[in-house]
Amino acid sequence: MELLTTIHQMQARAGELERQGRRIGLVPTMGYLHAGHASLLRQLRPDCDSLWVSLFVNPAQFGPREDLARYPRDLEHDLALCRAEGVDGVLAPTPEEVYLPDYAAWVTPGPVAERYCGAARPGHFRGVLSIVLRLFHWTRCRVAAFGAKDAQQLWLIRRMARDLDLELEIREGATVREPDGLALSSRNVYLSAAERVSALALQRALHEGCRLLEAGAAPDTALDFMRRVLVAEPGVELDYLHVADWATLDSLAGTPGRPEWAAGLVAPPAPGQELVVLTAARVGATRLIDNMRPRWGEPRPV
Amino acid sequence: MELLTTIHQMQARAGELERQGRRIGLVPTMGYLHAGHASLLRQLRPDCDSLWVSLFVNPAQFGPREDLARYPRDLEHDLALCRAEGVDGVLAPTPEEVYLPDYAAWVTPGPVAERYCGAARPGHFRGVLSIVLRLFHWTRCRVAAFGAKDAQQLWLIRRMARDLDLELEIREGATVREPDGLALSSRNVYLSAAERVSALALQRALHEGCRLLEAGAAPDTALDFMRRVLVAEPGVELDYLHVADWATLDSLAGTPGRPEWAAGLVAPPAPGQELVVLTAARVGATRLIDNMRPRWGEPRPV
Numbered sequence: 001m002e003l004l005t006t007i008h009q010m011q012a013r014a015g016e017l018e019r020q021g022r023r024i025g026l027v028p029t030m031g032y033l034h035a036g037h038a039s040l041l042r043q044l045r046p047d048c049d050s051l052w053v054s055l056f057v058n059p060a061q062f063g064p065r066e067d068l069a070r071y072p073r074d075l076e077h078d079l080a081l082c083r084a085e086g087v088d089g090v091l092a093p094t095p096e097e098v099y100l101p102d103y104a105a106w107v108t109p110g111p112v113a114e115r116y117c118g119a120a121r122p123g124h125f126r127g128v129l130s131i132v133l134r135l136f137h138w139t140r141c142r143v144a145a146f147g148a149k150d151a152q153q154l155w156l157i158r159r160m161a162r163d164l165d166l167e168l169e170i171r172e173g174a175t176v177r178e179p180d181g182l183a184l185s186s187r188n189v190y191l192s193a194a195e196r197v198s199a200l201a202l203q204r205a206l207h208e209g210c211r212l213l214e215a216g217a218a219p220d221t222a223l224d225f226m227r228r229v230l231v232a233e234p235g236v237e238l239d240y241l242h243v244a245d246w247a248t249l250d251s252l253a254g255t256p257g258r259p260e261w262a263a264g265l266v267a268p269p270a271p272g273q274e275l276v277v278l279t280a281a282r283v284g285a286t287r288l289i290d291n292m293r294p295r296w297g298e299p300r301p302v
Numbered sequence: 303m304e305l306l307t308t309i310h311q312m313q314a315r316a317g318e319l320e321r322q323g324r325r326i327g328l329v330p331t332m333g334y335l336h337a338g339h340a341s342l343l344r345q346l347r348p349d350c351d352s353l354w355v356s357l358f359v360n361p362a363q364f365g366p367r368e369d370l371a372r373y374p375r376d377l378e379h380d381l382a383l384c385r386a387e388g389v390d391g392v393l394a395p396t397p398e399e400v401y402l403p404d405y406a407a408w409v410t411p412g413p414v415a416e417r418y419c420g421a422a423r424p425g426h427f428r429g430v431l432s433i434v435l436r437l438f439h440w441t442r443c444r445v446a447a448f449g450a451k452d453a454q455q456l457w458l459i460r461r462m463a464r465d466l467d468l469e470l471e472i473r474e475g476a477t478v479r480e481p482d483g484l485a486l487s488s489r490n491v492y493l494s495a496a497e498r499v500s501a502l503a504l505q506r507a508l509h510e511g512c513r514l515l516e517a518g519a520a521p522d523t524a525l526d527f528m529r530r531v532l533v534a535e536p537g538v539e540l541d542y543l544h545v546a547d548w549a550t551l552d553s554l555a556g557t558p559g560r561p562e563w564a565a566g567l568v569a570p571p572a573p574g575q576e577l578v579v580l581t582a583a584r585v586g587a588t589r590l591i592d593n594m595r596p597r598w599g600e601p602r603p604v
Contacts, residue, residue: 011469104414105431105465110406129407130466137467163407164432165439167313248404 001082002089007098007138010091014140022049026141028132031055031092032072032186033081036176040145041085043173047143053082054135055092059099060127072189091139098131106130107164109156112249115261116152117280117289120239128153129160136166145171149183151276151291155249175290177203183290190286194235199283201233202290209243209277210294218268219243219253222277227255230281239280239287246274246293269296303384304391309400309440312393316442324351328443330434333357333394334374334488335383338478342447343387345475349445355384356437357394361401363429374491393441400433408432409466411458414551417563418454419582419591422541430455431462438468447473451485453578453593457551477592479505485592492588496537501585503535504592511545511579512596520570521545521555524579529557532583541582541589548576548595571598 004010017024025048027040037053045051055078062068075092082090106126112118113125136144146154158170176184181203182196191199209226213219223243230238242254242261250263252275269275278291294300306312319326327350329342339355347353357380364370377394384392408428414420415427438446448456460472478486483505484498493501511528515521525545532540544556544563552565554577571577580593596602 007467011467015469100465103465104412105462106410106412108408108410110408112406134467137469160407163402163405165309165313165436167317167439 001079001087003079004089004091005093007093010093010138013089014138017050018140023143024048024050024052024139024141026052026054026135026139026144028054028056028135028144028146030057030071030186031078032074032189033078034176034184034186036147036149036173036184038081038085039176040147040171040173041082041087043171044143044145045086047171048141050088051086052089052091052139052141053078053087054139055090056098056131056135057095058127058131059095060131061121061124062127063121063124066121067187067190072186091135098134107133107160109160111260112152112159113156115249115251115258116240116242116278118152119258120280120287125153125156129156132157133160133164133166136168141168143169143171145173147173147175148293149175149185149290151278151293152249155246175292181207183288185288187286187288191283195284195286198233198235199288201230201236202279202281202288203292205229205241206277206279206290206292210292210300213243213269213275213277213294213296214299216271216297219275223253223255226277226279230279235283237282239282241279242277244276244278245269246276249276271297303381303389305381306391306393307395309395312395312440315391316440319352320442325445326350326441326443327353328356328437328441328446329354330356330358330437330446330448331380332359332373332488333380334376334491335380336478336486336488338449338451338475338486340383340387341478342449342473342475343384343389345473346445346447347388349473350443352390353388354391354393354441354443355380355389356441357392358400358433358437359397360429360433361397362433363423363426365423365425368423369489369492374488393437400436409435409462411462413562414454414461415458417551417553417560418542418544418580420454421560422582422589427455427458431458434459435462435466435468438470443470445471445473447475449475449477450595451477451487451592453580453595454551457548477594483509485590487590489588489590493585497586497588500535500537501590503532503538504581504583504590507531507543508579508581508592508594512594512602515545515571515577515579515596515598516601518573518599521577525555525557528579528581532581537585539584541584543581544579546578546580547571548578551578573599 025044107129109125205226209222212222242251244251251261273296280289327346409431411427507528511524514524544553546553553563575598582591
């Protein structure tokens with residue numbers, strides 16, 4: 001397995017691979033890899049000739065009071081996981097090379113990036129899209145995989161790929177969960193034992209909300225139910241909770257209720273319409289997100 | 303010569319050319335081609351295996367009160383010029399294909415785009431950079447040429463190419479002028495005979511300013527002289543006039559004097575330092591721009 005630490009090395013290597021006719025696949029990550037990343041790698045492995053992982057804790061997607069400095073890092077563990085998954089190459093550039101002091105060109109994602117996580121984290125998705133575009137440029141990947149857990153990120157990356165005419169496929173990997181349902185996240189390491197228990201309320205609320213929506217409940221009804229589950233949980237402080245249309249990320253019901261997030265026509269969902277229930281909450285000092293994607297009025301096959 | 307009218311045709315053709323090992327060159331234009339464009343084509347011809355021109359009047363770089371609707375167009379003339387210059391292919395997509403109704407991802411160029419032309423045309427350079435990036439994606443060009451007449455545009459495109467790690471060369475073509483010195487522009491067609499004469503003041507002022515700077519005059523002195531030439535010209539209404547450092551586009555002297563455009567340290571230029579004198583003015587209803595690039599204290603060889 002190759003380990004490259006500069007953009008220039010990566011560009012040169014990607015050019016070689018492309019000239020050899022290899023199809024490059026990429027899983028962009030911030031490192032501290034877990035079974036969710038491994039699942040993305042397994043999904044992508046058969047679909048490319050050269051499988052790459054980027055490890056880069058991207059300063060541009062952290063706000064000034066966020067956890068950039070203490071974000072968990074473990075290069076040796078990450079390399080071992082990549083080796084075990086049959087990765088061909090790892091790119092781990094330095095922030096100094098990635099962001100020159102007068103760096104200025106950003107990809108701005110438009111109004112959908114101002115909602116949900118974007119409301120709490122101004123500039124976050126600008127930072128994400130810009131680094132992802134550059135990773136695509138560096139690696140010349142023809143397929144890239146992102147986790148469904150970061151639903152809004154996945155949606156915005158797909159939209160960027162469409163708008164900027166990137167000739168690559170964006171694959172989605174299902175959220176991987178602990179046996180008790182907690183969505184895997186590098187940030188779970190911050191949780192105390194008690195917080196770890198409280199955090200389960202997120203997936204419990206979403207799961208129940210999905211069941212209601214799949215049974216044909218109104219988005220407001222599902223929202224109300226989910227909110228009550230979360231508010232009842234000590235140690236959980238809700239940031240947002242919404243039922244949205246997955247095609248547009250327009251909110252059908254949610255809290256906080258911001259009119260600019262709302263679908264223009266608050267008609268009931270259509271049978272089979274793909275929705276997303278999404279939430280962010282603080283559990284102690286840790287901000288966690290989770291989401292699920294029910295189809296309205298269409299119970300999931302057991 | 304090929305004429306392609308959709309993004310998808312272009313992507314497919316560029317992919318073929320690349321697989322054949324051809325080096326693609328691109329001159330992006332808004333059409334209504336003139337000798338300035340022809341000069342870019344001649345410069346690029348020997349440096350690529352497949353020479354392409356894009357013709358696209360990009361709505362996203364026009365303000366709501368600007369001349370989008372009446373911007374001059376002449377496809378037959380443009381195709382004839384391209385044929386005569388040995389162009390291999392022309393891309394002329396439709397605005398409807400380029401901008402879907404929910405288009406949202408833009409490249410924002412940072413603070414340098416707020417100055418000079420960007421101050422008078424909010425969003426202009428965002429529109430320019432976004433379409434140029436997409437043209438690069440569509441055509442997979444490895445070299446592209448832009449006219450020096452649009453100095454700030456050239457500077458910002460180079461910066462975008464650096465910041466987004468585009469693996470291509472940005473070539474610069476010298477400003478082509480009429481025998482009397484007027485810089486060629488598709489917008490010159492708007493000028494009446496009297497305005498055509500007034501418009502000469504722009505290049506006269508810049509030319510004299512350059513001579514002063516090349517003789518080692520202070521930027522303030524050169525600015526003062528140029529301003530007097532322009533103010534004395536009936537029918538010319540100055541928008542901006544600046545002496546700037548070409549490396550940073552920071553202003554060394556100018557009007558309007560905006561502190562956020564100014565170089566941090568207003569030290570005198572260093573001998574040999576590359577400057578740019580740049581101006582925009584209305585001549586009648588037409589907005590014209592021009593610029594020249596003197597080296598401070600270094601007279602041009604005759």
